[in-house]
Amino acid sequence: xxxxxxxxxxxxxxxxxxxxxxxxxxxxxxxxxxxxxxxxxxxxxxxxxxxxxxxxxxxxxxxxxxxxxxxxxxxxxxxxxxxxxxxxxxxxxxxxxxxxxxxxxxxxxxxxxxxxxxxxxxxxxxxxxxxxxxxxxxxxxxxxxxxxxxxxxxxxxxxxxxxxxxxxxxxxxxxxxxxxxxxxxxxxxxxxxxxxxxxxxxxxxxxxxxxxxxxxxxxxxxxxxxxxxxxxxxxxxxxxxxxxxxxxxxxxxxxxxxxxxxxxxxxxxxxxxxxxxxxxxxxxxxxxxxxxxxxxxxxxxxxxxxxxxxxxxxxxxxxxxxxxxxxxxxxxxxxxxxxxxxxxxxxxxxxxxxxxxxxxxxxxxxxxxxxxxxxxxxxxxxxxxxxxxxxxxxxxxxxxxxxxxxxxxxxxxxxxxxxxxxxxxxxxxxxxxxxxxxxxxxxxxxxxxxxxxxxxxxxxxxxxxxxxxxxxxxxxxxxxxxxxxxxxxxxxxxxxxxxxxxxxxxxxxxxxxxxxxxxxxxxxxxxxxxxxxxxxxxxxxxxxxxxxxxxxxxxx
Numbered sequence: 090x091x092x093x094x095x096x097x098x099x100x101x102x103x104x105x106x107x108x109x110x111x112x113x114x115x116x117x118x119x120x121x122x123x124x125x126x127x128x129x130x131x132x133x134x135x136x137x138x139x140x141x142x143x144x145x146x147x148x149x150x151x152x153x154x155x156x157x158x159x160x161x162x163x164x165x166x167x168x169x170x171x172x173x174x175x176x177x178x179x180x181x182x183x184x185x186x187x188x189x190x191x192x193x194x195x196x197x198x199x200x201x202x203x204x205x206x207x208x209x210x211x212x213x214x215x216x217x218x219x220x221x222x223x224x225x226x227x228x229x230x231x232x233x234x235x236x237x238x239x240x241x242x243x244x245x246x247x248x249x250x251x252x253x254x255x256x257x258x259x260x261x262x263x264x265x266x267x268x269x270x271x272x273x274x275x276x277x278x279x280x281x282x283x284x285x286x287x288x289x290x291x292x293x294x295x296x297x298x299x300x301x302x303x304x305x306x307x308x309x310x311x312x313x314x315x316x317x318x319x320x321x322x323x324x325x326x327x328x329x330x331x332x333x334x335x336x337x338x339x340x341x342x343x344x345x346x347x348x349x350x351x352x353x354x355x356x357x358x359x360x361x362x363x364x365x366x367x368x369x370x371x372x373x374x375x376x377x378x379x380x381x382x383x384x385x386x387x388x389x390x391x392x393x394x395x396x397x398x399x400x401x402x403x404x405x406x407x408x409x410x411x412x413x414x415x416x417x418x419x420x421x422x423x424x425x426x427x428x429x430x431x432x433x434x435x436x437x438x439x440x441x442x443x444x445x446x447x448x449x450x451x452x453x454x455x456x457x458x459x460x461x462x463x464x465x466x467x468x469x470x471x472x473x474x475x476x477x478x479x480x481x482x483x484x485x486x487x488x489x490x491x492x493x494x495x496x497x498x499x500x501x502x503x504x505x506x507x508x509x510x511x512x513x514x515x516x517x518x519x520x521x522x523x524x525x526x527x528x529x530x531x532x533x534x535x536x537x538x539x540x541x542x543x544x545x546x547x548x549x550x551x552x553x554x555x556x557x558x559x560x561x562x563x564x565x566x567x568x569x570x571x572x573x574x575x576x577x578x579x580x581x582x583x584x585x586x587x588x589x590x591x592x593x594x595x596x597x598x599x600x601x602x603x604x605x606x607x608x609x610x611x612x613x614x615x616x617x618x619x620x621x622x623x624x625x626x627x628x629x630x631x632x633x634x635x636x637x638x639x640x641x642x643x644x645x
Contacts, residue, residue: 093262096122096231097437099250101238101278102271103130105213106405106422108220108232110269112150113430115227116565119437122263123230125272126237126255130221133305133381134212134344137322137335138416140512142547143423144206145560149618153206156219160211161321163189165339167210168320169506171498173327173481174372175334178491179317180326181498183506196552201509201538203550205558208512210321212337212344213419236261238277241268243399266437268401269429271422276407282398286410288461292388294472296331297414300349301385304363307378309341314375325370326494328476332370342380345370355384387412387468390461396450402429409457414467415505417460424515425453431566431616435638440590445522445639452517459515463535467505474498509538517619518545524613524622524633542607544620549606559603560618564594567638568614571597573604577611581627585634593634613637 098114100107103125114121139147139156147153161167170182186194191207198204224230233252239260241250248268253260270278292298312319325332325347332347347366349355358366360379368374389410396408405422429449435441474497479490514533517523523545530546531539540549551559562568569582579595586593604610609623613633621637635641 093264094122095264096120097266098122098433099238099241099248099263099265099268100124100271101268102273102405102407103127103217103221103232103234104271104273104405104422105136105217105220105419106426107269107271108217108224109146109423109426110271110404110430111224111230111232112220112227113426114434115224115230116150117431117434117438118229119434120229121231122265123224123232124236124238124252125234127234128255129234130217131214133303133383134214134335134337136213136413136416136419137210137337137344138420139209139211139216140416140420141202141204141206141208141509142512143420144209145204145618146423146427148206148558148560149563149565150223152219152223156211156216157188157192157209159215159219160209161188161336161339163187165336166319166321168318169322169324169502170317170320171324171326171494171502172317173491174325174370175315175323176372177327177481180491180494181502182320183502185321185506196556201536203540204513205550205560210335212335238272241278241281241401243268243401245399248400266400267433269433270401270403270407271405271426273406274410276403278401279393279403279407282395282401282403284393284395284398284403286391287394288389288391288458289465290389290391290410292390292412292465292468294388294468295475296348297412297468297472298388299386300355301387302347302349302355302358302363302366303383303385304345304367304377305380305382306343306345306363306367307341307380308343308375310376311341311343314371314373326474326476326498327480328478330366330369331476332366334370349384358382390465392454392457392461396454397446402446402449404429404453408453409461411461411464412468413464414471415464415508415511417464417511420512421457421460424456427617428453432639441639448520448522448639452520452522455519456515456517459533460511463508463511466535470501470504474501503536508535510534510536513538513547516546520545522621522637522639524636526623540606542609542612542620542623544622546620548612548614548618548620551603551606553598554600559598562596562598563614563618564592564596566592566616567594569593569595570603570607570612570614571595571610572599572607572612573601573610574599575610577626579611579627581630582611582613582634585631588631589634589638589640591634591638
């Protein structure tokens, strides 16, 4: 007879979404069991860009500085640069700050980059290890790699599941209040629920559309052979082999990805083939040590038709599949976890009715559709550029072709990598939890973000006079900002929060600048740092909190 484990939430999948959920739940005192059939966190680099909004969430959890210290050395450039081949002509470059510069620069930045954190170029393998370490330190969190979800059944009052050890085949029965499938693109949870994909797949492009060959490699001589200024990402643009390569440690390890041509069988390629393909992108021989090889398919922009069935939810790659242009997949997965984390915890702890959970899909599904559309736009942009033989030829014709490429790629690199609007501009305007005030949200533009406290979006950020981030003053749960020298009385919100069992902190900031930024003296901030309401007094405090926390009858 199998041993029975009882827990609040069973999480299938130990990638960024599942691990972030474990941290969100553990910080709130929930019991959760995370299972993943892999032996541990990622060995391969996988995603290589942590967006600024994700870094702000890591800051909220207390380990943004730890993440920023990993990956590239603090003085290593994070540029994205394009070349005919890595030893050939440089075509375009976007200069970006080092990790050390990012920490210093952010305090002087405003407008589109008004934020608590800037992006960080770090491989997912390092992020996962950090998330796991922090999750395992939390009471109530049980992380079990080497165990996979075998089956489950939603029994209305709970979810009954069985998990199996990858080695040895031992099985355990699990009784959980809820199940979250963060189990990747081939999700057992999604397929068991019968949830289909919507969107596009199989899109063919010259680059970032079709099969890709991935090599995790070590090349200690790269910087000796490479004749240009260092970057973080190196893109090879020539008719023989389009590829990109991201530095993993700033010293010798790289994540290399190359387009596979029609008629090539990359699934059968060996380490010797990896050497050949790298040399094609390099334009010279570069001795490499192959750590792993594999293939993957670019050209997906898929979103699940539903993110929830009863007591079972899906998130991350189980709920949406991206072509990785823009680096949006992993970052969208983190936001899934943040959104679902506070809601599930509130319901499990009896601080909100189960109907609050019905807001997860209506809030996150439109954001997944938005973000996959942006990623597809970026892939179309880089994939539609045709690399011709002229790019590498001497003479006036070759020079003219390279100038054409420079003009196009300098525009593209800013389209794909300077995306504060994508990073910060996601909104939940259609959510029943948002108390609208009749204001018009700012336009949704990839390269431009307009800070706005119009309810439904990220709370506008500012640096306080004492040097702290405004976000550092927020409560981990609910925050009521009282702004300006004559801020209204907040007792109505305090009393209403007490009546509803909500953890609310009033943050008084007499700054006229903050009052102007939020365009109201009171602003209610959700646990995920989204503005739920703003106004001038506390007269409707109970109704506002009821709606924002899912207590209002008929909210959904």
